Amino acid sequence: MAVDLVRARNAYLVVRLRRLGLWLIDLSDEGPRYFEMMRHRPDRATIRLEWIQWVIDNPKREVVRLDGRIRRWAAIAEAEGRYLRVVLLPDGETVHNAFFDRSFVP
Amino acid sequence: MKVKYFEETDTLYIEFRAAEVAETRELDEDTLLDLDADGRVCAITIEHARERGEFPSFSYEQIPA
Numbered sequence: 048m049a050v051d052l053v054r055a056r057n058a059y060l061v062v063r064l065r066r067l068g069l070w071l072i073d074l075s076d077e078g079p080r081y082f083e084m085m086r087h088r089p090d091r092a093t094i095r096l097e098w099i100q101w102v103i104d105n106p107k108r109e110v111v112r113l114d115g116r117i118r119r120w121a122a123i124a125e126a127e128g129r130y131l132r133v134v135l136l137p138d139g140e141t142v143h144n145a146f147f148d149r150s151f152v153p
Numbered sequence: 154m155k156v157k158y159f160e161e162t163d164t165l166y167i168e169f170r171a172a173e174v175a176e177t178r179e180l181d182e183d184t185l186l187d188l189d190a191d192g193r194v195c196a197i198t199i200e201h202a203r204e205r206g207e208f209p210s211f212s213y214e215q216i217p218a
Contacts, residue, residue: 080159080161080162081159081161081162081164081198084157084159088174089174090173090174090177090187112182114201136162143162143164144185146177146185147177148177148179149176149178150178150179
């Protein structure tokens with residue numbers, strides 16, 4: 048299985064499995080600092096990484112901002128169907144933020 | 154109160170108090186408010202902070218009553 052080492056940055060590793068088109072985000076080491084800090088906040092700690100991955104892979108909606116950052120939303124069944132917003136940096140790979148967005152209207 | 158600036162993403166995070174956050178709400182495209190269950194602001198995240206503030210300078214002044 049072909050594996051691309053897409054980026055290694057501050058021990059933050061994104062690996063893409065080309066054939067399967069899957070992205071694995073290894074956040075066991077430090078990732079982008081803001082995201083890593085927020086992940087440990089109690090309200091964000093309940094957000095599973097697989098949910099973030101789900102949103103990235105199956106967005107209900109995507110918006111690309113003028114600054115190149117990408118916003119994606121998808122409903123998380125395990126979280127009462129609430130919509131999770133995931134913000135990616137312009138590289139399209141690095142997760143910058145993720146939170147349940149009450150204002151999102153599908 | 155805590156202020157953290159993340160140079161990597163030009164993100165400013167201001168935590169007014171360590172309260173339980175019930176909701177994250179977008180104020181504008183580059184500003185997120187973290188609210189407690191009573192709707193009080195606990196923290197603010199400002200993106201593209203350099204464009205909106207005079208970094209890296211910071212000043213604090215307490216005006217006596």
